Amino acid sequence: MSQETSEELLRQFADGGVSVLVATVDADGFPTCCRGIAIAFKNDFESVTIYVPAATAQETIANVATTRRVALACSHPLSHQSMQVKGLTRGVRLAPAADEAFVRQRLDQFARVLDDIGLPRRVTRSIAHWPAFAIDISIEQVFDQTPGPKAGVAVA
Amino acid sequence: MKLSSISRCFQGVVPSLVASSDATGMPNIVYVSQVYLVDDTHVALSCQFFNKTRRNLDENPNVSVEVYDPVTFQAYRMRLRFLRSEKSGPLFDTMAMRIQAIASHTGMEGVFRLIAADIFEVLRVEKVEGFLTDACAHDQQEISVTGLRTELRGLQLVSERINRAEDLETLLAAALDALDVYFGFQHTIVLLNDESAQKLVTIACRGYGGGVGAEVAFGDGLIGTVARERKILRITGLNESLRYGRAVRRAVISDGGKSRPEIPLPGLPDAQSALVIPLLLEERLVGVLAAESREPMTFGEWDEAYLTIIGNQIALGIDRVLETEETVPAERPAQIPIAPPLQIAARPRRTLTYYKDDDAVFLDNEYLIRNVPGRILWKLLDEWKSQGRTSFTNRELRLDRSLGLPEIKDNLESRLILLRHRLREKCPEVSINSTGRGRFALEINADLDLVER
Numbered sequence: 003m004s005q006e007t008s009e010e011l012l013r014q015f016a017d018g019g020v021s022v023l024v025a026t027v028d029a030d031g032f033p034t035c036c037r038g039i040a041i042a043f044k045n046d047f048e049s050v051t052i053y054v055p056a057a058t059a060q061e062t063i064a065n066v067a068t069t070r071r072v073a074l075a076c077s078h079p080l081s082h083q084s085m086q087v088k089g090l091t092r093g094v095r096l097a098p099a100a101d102e103a104f105v106r107q108r109l110d111q112f113a114r115v116l117d118d119i120g121l122p123r124r125v126t127r128s129i130a131h132w133p134a135f136a137i138d139i140s141i142e143q144v145f146d147q148t149p150g151p152k153a154g155v156a157v158a
Numbered sequence: 159m160k161l162s163s164i165s166r167c168f169q170g171v172v173p174s175l176v177a178s179s180d181a182t183g184m185p186n187i188v189y190v191s192q193v194y195l196v197d198d199t200h201v202a203l204s205c206q207f208f209n210k211t212r213r214n215l216d217e218n219p220n221v222s223v224e225v226y227d228p229v230t231f232q233a234y235r236m237r238l239r240f241l242r243s244e245k246s247g248p249l250f251d252t253m254a255m256r257i258q259a260i261a262s263h264t265g266m267e268g269v270f271r272l273i274a275a276d277i278f279e280v281l282r283v284e285k286v287e288g289f290l291t292d293a294c295a296h297d298q299q300e301i302s303v304t305g306l307r308t309e310l311r312g313l314q315l316v317s318e319r320i321n322r323a324e325d326l327e328t329l330l331a332a333a334l335d336a337l338d339v340y341f342g343f344q345h346t347i348v349l350l351n352d353e354s355a356q357k358l359v360t361i362a363c364r365g366y367g368g369g370v371g372a373e374v375a376f377g378d379g380l381i382g383t384v385a386r387e388r389k390i391l392r393i394t395g396l397n398e399s400l401r402y403g404r405a406v407r408r409a410v411i412s413d414g415g416k417s418r419p420e421i422p423l424p425g426l427p428d429a430q431s432a433l434v435i436p437l438l439l440e441e442r443l444v445g446v447l448a449a450e451s452r453e454p455m456t457f458g459e460w461d462e463a464y465l466t467i468i469g470n471q472i473a474l475g476i477d478r479v480l481e482t483e484e485t486v487p488a489e490r491p492a493q494i495p496i497a498p499p500l501q502i503a504a505r506p507r508r509t510l511t512y513y514k515d516d517d518a519v520f521l522d523n524e525y526l527i528r529n530v531p532g533r534i535l536w537k538l539l540d541e542w543k544s545q546g547r548t549s550f551t552n553r554e555l556r557l558d559r560s561l562g563l564p565e566i567k568d569n570l571e572s573r574l575i576l577l578r579h580r581l582r583e584k585c586p587e588v589s590i591n592s593t594g595r596g597r598f599a600l601e602i603n604a605d606l607d608l609v610e611r
Contacts, residue, residue: 023175023189025179025222026177032179032237035223035224055289057288057289058233071183071184072185073177073186075188077189083405084189086187086188120397120430121231130290145210147188149409150406
C-alpha cells in the first residue's frame, strides 16, 4: 500500500464540511481547546490560516501570543476520517470583512453535514462565527488521526 | 456550576474535545466519543487509541475538555487534572461494556477496546459564553407529576398482568403492550436464554412486524454483549457510536487486517437509542429485554430505572410460568370445544420435508424451522399421520428423549411459541393451539405430504 503524503492528506480537508478543533497551551503548560470555523491552506500546504470566533477564542488568542504553538485537528463527521497538524503561529489578526463570506460558507457546509447525521441546521447555524480571529501558522508536522490502530502516525 | 446540572453533555451523543500537552508545551487535540460523569468533582475518559494523549498525561496531567449539550449544542469547558488509570472495577466495566458492544456490532472485538478508564479531577467547569448567538431555548426535561403518576400506575398494571399470566406468550405480550401504552417504549424485544446453545432466541417483540425466532449469539452486538456481561447497556447517539466503530473497521481493513462482517441489529435498522437489560434471577440469565428508538435522546436514567424494575418482574414471571408449566401435571382436556377446521373450498397441498442431517424442516422447499422446534413439529405430524392424533401434552414431549430437550430448564414453552409463530408466518394451514395448561391441539387444513430425508 502506497504511503499517503502530507499534502495528499491535507487536501482531503481543504474543501470544507469538516470540524475544526484548535488546541493551544498557556505559559504554565495548561492546554486549552476551542472550535474553529474555517481553515484555508496556503503556500502549497506549507501554512494554514485558522479562523476562530472572537467570542470564544480569548484564551486561544492569549496563548498563541505567548507560546505560539498550535495543534489543529480536522475531521469529517460522517466518516471520522481525521488529521492533526502541529505548527507555530506566524501571526494573529482580526479577520478582514472580505473573509466573512468564506467563513460563513464553511460554517454552512459544516451545518449541512451535521444535519445529515441528525443535528438540525438551525442549531449549528447559531454557532458564533463572526467577528473572527485569523491565526496564521506554519505547518511543522502532520498526523493521520482517523480512529484505529494507526491513529497518531506521522505523515511525511 | 455543578456537573450534574449538565448531565446531558455526558451521554455520548455529541463527541467532546480533549486538549493535552507534552512536557515541551506542544498541544494535542482529539475527539472522544464520551466523557463519563463519575461524580460532581470527577470525570473519566476512555483510553482506546489515545496514543499521544496517553503519553502526554504522563508528562503533563493537565487537560482541557469541551463538552456539548446534545439538545441545545451549548458548549461547556472543563479544566481537568489526571489522577489515575483504572483497568478494572465497576467504572471500568461500565465503560468497557459500551465499547465492547459497539466493537462487537462492527466486527472489531479486540481491536477496538477499552484499555483503561482515566480518572480526572475537575478543577473548573464553565459555560462557553458567546458560543451560540441564538441559543435554542430548551428547558431541562422535568418529570411531571402527571407523568410520574402514569408511570407508577403503569408499573402497577405491568406487575398485575405479569402475575396473572398463565402462559409465557400471554405474559410477554401483556408486558410489552403495557411498556408501550404506559411508558412509551414502542419498539421492544424479549429474547430467552438458550443455555445449551449459548445463544438468545427472540421470543416476543412489539413494534417490528415480525422477528420472533431471530437468534443472537452470546457476545454478539449490543444484545449479545449484555447477555455475556449481565449488565445493563444504555446507548444514546447510537449512530455516532457505530460510525466511530466503522471508521476503526475501515482503518483496520485498509491496513491489511481482517474482520468479520458487521452484525445486523435485531430490530430497527435506523435506531438512534437503545436500552438493553439482562433479565436475571440472582446469577442466572433468563433472557434479555431490549428497547429501541429512532430518537437519539429517548432513554434517560429514569427509563433505565423503570425498565430495570419491569425487567425484574418479567424475569420472575418467566421463571414462574416455566416452573409451573414443568412441574404441574397437564390439566384435563379442555372443556372449550376446539374450533372446527376452516371450510376451505379446495384444500391446498403442501409438502413438508424433514432433513435428518441438518435437523431442519422445509415447507415446499423453503426453510421452515430447525433443531428442537423442528423435531417437535415432525413428531406431531408423524403421529397425526400414523395414528390420527391431534391432541398432545407438554408432558409427553418432555418424556420423549428423541426430541433432545435438556432435562432441566428445557424452555419447552418458548420452543412451542417459536414453532407457533413460524407456522403462523409460513404455513397457516398447520397450527398449534393451546387447549389448557400443558395441552395443545394440532390443527391441519391442508393435504400434507410428509417426506423424510
